Amino acid sequence: MDDQDTLASLKSQVLEFREERSWKIFHTPKNLAMALAIEAGELQELFLWKEDPEILELLQNSTLAGRIQEELADILIFLLYLSEATGVDLSEAVKAKIIKNKAKYPISKSFGSNKKYTDLE
Amino acid sequence: MDDQDTLASLKSQVLEFREERSWKIFHTPKNLAMALAIEAGELQELFLWKEDPEILELLQNSTLAGRIQEELADILIFLLYLSEATGVDLSEAVKAKIIKNKAKYPISKSFGSNKKYTDLE
Amino acid sequence: MDDQDTLASLKSQVLEFREERSWKIFHTPKNLAMALAIEAGELQELFLWKEDPEILELLQNSTLAGRIQEELADILIFLLYLSEATGVDLSEAVKAKIIKNKAKYPISKSFGSNKKYTDLE
Amino acid sequence: MDDQDTLASLKSQVLEFREERSWKIFHTPKNLAMALAIEAGELQELFLWKEDPEILELLQNSTLAGRIQEELADILIFLLYLSEATGVDLSEAVKAKIIKNKAKYPISKSFGSNKKYTDLE
Numbered sequence: 012m013d014d015q016d017t018l019a020s021l022k023s024q025v026l027e028f029r030e031e032r033s034w035k036i037f038h039t040p041k042n043l044a045m046a047l048a049i050e051a052g053e054l055q056e057l058f059l060w061k062e063d064p065e066i067l068e069l070l071q072n073s074t075l076a077g078r079i080q081e082e083l084a085d086i087l088i089f090l091l092y093l094s095e096a097t098g099v100d101l102s103e104a105v106k107a108k109i110i111k112n113k114a115k116y117p118i119s120k121s122f123g124s125n126k127k128y129t130d131l132e
Numbered sequence: 133m134d135d136q137d138t139l140a141s142l143k144s145q146v147l148e149f150r151e152e153r154s155w156k157i158f159h160t161p162k163n164l165a166m167a168l169a170i171e172a173g174e175l176q177e178l179f180l181w182k183e184d185p186e187i188l189e190l191l192q193n194s195t196l197a198g199r200i201q202e203e204l205a206d207i208l209i210f211l212l213y214l215s216e217a218t219g220v221d222l223s224e225a226v227k228a229k230i231i232k233n234k235a236k237y238p239i240s241k242s243f244g245s246n247k248k249y250t251d252l253e
Numbered sequence: 254m255d256d257q258d259t260l261a262s263l264k265s266q267v268l269e270f271r272e273e274r275s276w277k278i279f280h281t282p283k284n285l286a287m288a289l290a291i292e293a294g295e296l297q298e299l300f301l302w303k304e305d306p307e308i309l310e311l312l313q314n315s316t317l318a319g320r321i322q323e324e325l326a327d328i329l330i331f332l333l334y335l336s337e338a339t340g341v342d343l344s345e346a347v348k349a350k351i352i353k354n355k356a357k358y359p360i361s362k363s364f365g366s367n368k369k370y371t372d373l374e
Numbered sequence: 375m376d377d378q379d380t381l382a383s384l385k386s387q388v389l390e391f392r393e394e395r396s397w398k399i400f401h402t403p404k405n406l407a408m409a410l411a412i413e414a415g416e417l418q419e420l421f422l423w424k425e426d427p428e429i430l431e432l433l434q435n436s437t438l439a440g441r442i443q444e445e446l447a448d449i450l451i452f453l454l455y456l457s458e459a460t461g462v463d464l465s466e467a468v469k470a471k472i473i474k475n476k477a478k479y480p481i482s483k484s485f486g487s488n489k490k491y492t493d494l495e
Contacts, residue, residue, distance in 0.1 A: 013215070014140035016223035022134065028230055032237060033244045037423045040187055040200070041179040045418055047207070048172040048290055052415025054214075055169055055408055058162040060367035060400045066161055070218060079161070080220045084229035086168070086211055087222055090204060093175075094134070097191060099201045101208055102137035108205035109149055116153060123154045125302035158302045166297055169411055173294025176287055181279045181488035246423035255385065255457070258465035261377035270472055274479060275486045282429055282442070283421040289449070290418055293411040296456075300404040308403055312460060321403070322462045326471035328410070328453055329464055332446060336376070339433060341443045343450055344379035350447035351391055358395060365396045 018101050022091045029092070040096045047089040054082040139222050143212045150213070161217045168210040175203040260343050264333045271334070282338045289331040296324040381464050385454045392455070403459045410452040417445040 029035055057078055058066055069075040094101050115128040124131065150156055178199055179187055190196040215222050236249040245252070271277055299320055300308055311317040336343050357370040366373070392398055420441055421429055432438040457464050478491040487494070 012140075013143065013221050013223050014138055017135055017138055019133075019135035021223060021226050024227070024230055028233065031239050032242050034242075034246075036244075037246050039184045040191070041176075041182070041184060042423060044172070044176045044179055045287060045422055048169070048176055048294075049415045049419045049422060051165070051169040051172040052290075052412045052418075055162075055165045055415075056412050058165055059408055059412060060405060061162070063160045063162060070161070076218065076220075079214075079218050080225045081229060081232075083211060083214060083218070083220050083222060084225035086207070087226050088229065090207055090211070091226075093200075093204060097197065097200050097204070099197075099204050100134050101204060102134050102142060104201045104205035105142050105208050105212075106145070108202060108209065109145055111202075112149065118152050121153050123157075125155075125158050163302060166301055166408060169415075170294045170298050170301060173291045173297075173411075176294075177291045180287055180291060181284060254382075255463050255465050256380055256382035259377055259380055261375075263465060263468050264376065266469070266472055270475065273481050274484050276488075278486075279488050281426045282433070283418075283424070283426060286414070286418045286421055290411070290414040293407070293414040297404075297407045297411050300407055303404070305402045305404060312403070318460065318462075321456075321460050322467045323471060323474075325453060325456060325460070325462050325464060326467035328449070329468050330471065332449055332453070333468075335442075335446060339439065339442050339446070341439075341446050342376050343446060344376050344384060346443045346447035347384050347450050347454075348387070350444060350451065351387055353444075354391065360394050363395050365399075367397075367400050 018091070018094075021087070022095060025088050025091050026095060038092050038096055040093065043089055043093045043096055047086060047093065050082060050085040050089060054079070054086065057082065139212070139215075142208070143216060146209050146212050147216060159213055159217055161214065164210055164214045164217055168207060168214065171203060171206040171210060175200070175207065178203065260333070260336075263329070264337060267330050267333050268337060280334050280338055282335065285331055285335045285338055289328060289335065292324060292327040292331060296321070296328065299324065381454070381457075384450070385458060388451050388454050389458060401455055401459055403456065406452055406456045406459055410449060410456065413445060413448040413452060417442070417449065420445065 029038070057075060061069070066075075070079075090101065093099070116131070120131045121128075150159070178196060182190070187196075191200075211222065214220070237252070241252045242249075271280070299317060303311070308317075312321075332343065335341070358373070362373045363370075392401070420438060424432070429438075433442075453464065456462070479494070483494045484491070
């Protein structure tokens with residue numbers, strides 16, 4: 012559960028899975044980034060050609076929810092491998108990025124706005 | 133730190149950031165999937181045209197490590213928003229996917245192999 | 254102009270550009286596919302967080318049109334390099350795919366529908 | 375054949391296919407950009423975990439070539455729809471981009487280099 016598991020705990024589980032199959036040799040940062048991008052494409056495929064109301068309805072009563080869960084899992088799995096391959100602590104990375112984003116998007120200028128920080132006035 | 137923070141803790145921090153800016157209206161599952169895919173592309177851009185030995189060297193002594201950290205953070209941030217928007221518990225999703233992958237990739241057939249499960253013999 | 258230039262003519266121009274810089278060594282099929290995916294992400298970035306009416310309006314009177322033109326050019330350029338690297342004739346590929354798509358999406362079942370062929374009834 | 379067909383000719387063929395199915399309503403620029411990115415991911419998937427020598431060998435004697443042809447076709451098809459949706463002439467876009475790239479990558483500085491123009495010295 013997300014309120015109990017740490018990223019380190021999840022990471023140790025995916026590393027064990029890899030170790031058993033001797034796949035580390037394939038997991039260069041470049042290959043892992045490519046793998047993650049492919050999964051991001053598969054996630055997008057679930058929403059293609061659909062409008063938001065249709066998507067929200069499908070989320071309630073269809074197999075879509077299960078497929079989304081699988082794609083989010085795949086993305087997080089490759090993110091954990093990338094964390095290992097590059098030495099990045101994901102939690103610290105997120106916290107540092109929030110601080111940076113607070114400076115890029117001050118509330119006074121970005122409230123309710125869909126503009127990129129380079130276009131804020 | 134990844135051995136202390138839970139995903140729920142990180143999620144509450146990114147949700148607070150969003151709440152302050154009233155951006156929830158933009159964060160449909162479809163838009164968030166698109167945002168994550170864009171970040172995956174930016175991550176790939178850091179490795180484009182480079183061979184693995186050059187990448188490993190750059191990881192040691194350059195600004196590349198910092199840029200990778202930022203892209204991994206961006207991807208995890210959108211993953212957390214997607215978790216909220218779709219009701220998926222990321223930790224449970226990863227654990228369920230590992231179980232599924234163990235069945236798709238039995239050690240006896242997949243050890244040391246770069247083949248997709250559909251091509252395993 | 255699209256009603257005059259052939260793909261072969263455009264391809265010879267991008268190959269000449271590459272030859273002058275001796276970049277062929279970097280243009281493996283895998284690297285080119287990655288480059289194209291990165292450009293596809295940059296194209297998506299131009300539309301992120303925006304609704305269709307806003308996009309249509311921006312297309313009329315802003316710098317967006319110029320940026321779209323550049324991203325479409327980048328994608329076609331890498332497609333031309335991929336054509337060279339893999340020996341695929343793009344025109345024949347498109348015509349063959351249209352024939353295949355006609356079989357996958359018979360008009361009687363797919364008219365006005367946003368469903369994937371695997372979900373058509 | 376690429377030395378005969380114009381982009382306009384291919385575009386009229388994909389537009390006819392769409393017209394017969396009344397799909398224009400789904401083809402907003404944003405949706406088309408998403409569709410193209412998904413196809414770019416599928417193209418990458420054909421090369422994932424593989425090294426260049428293995429890819430070159432597979433190109434000679436396997437079903438890989440046919441799958442690559444299909445993915446390149448899908449990408450060009452969505453590029454043609456995007457051209458129509460945004461009013462961009464693809465041939466002119468490529469020629470303009472080559473001119474721009476010549477300025478960004480002068481031969482004297484970029485010959486044999488894999489550096490991005492922002493890193494050229």
